[in-house]
Amino acid sequence: MIHNDCRFIGNVTQPPHFQRIGPSQTPFLRFYLAVDGCKDPTSYVRIVAYGDLALLTTPYLQVGSKILVQCHYRQRRRRDIDEIVHEFVADQVLFIDKIDWERGDAVRASLLAAEGATVGVSPLA
Secondary structure, three states: OOOOOEEEEEEEOOOOEEEEEOOOOEEEEEEEEEEOOOOOOOEEEEEEEEHHHHHHHHHHOOOOOEEEEEEEEEEEEOOOOOOEEEEEEEEEEEEEEOOOHHHHHHHHHHHHHHHOOOOOOOOOO
């Protein structure tokens, strides 16, 4: 499948929101990224992630975390109200700075224990 490709480097602006959605209880993560423009003022983009990426990224992100997100653009209509949502769906997240590894490792361990999974995350070197 061919889709658009975007990359953003920026800082998380609000506490990330994690939940499980749908009948299959798919992990879902939503956060906002502040991205500096060359000539324009700072832009704020809505990033969402699903599945393993959401599950394994959630524990490490906090307000101020600097990350690189490779993603694709999606426009959708909300089910609950008549509104169009513009968002970027993360395909990959790389941690750059202000990542709380100790807290993240502890949260990840508890999430993975609940999932019965053994997937790992490694820092950007």
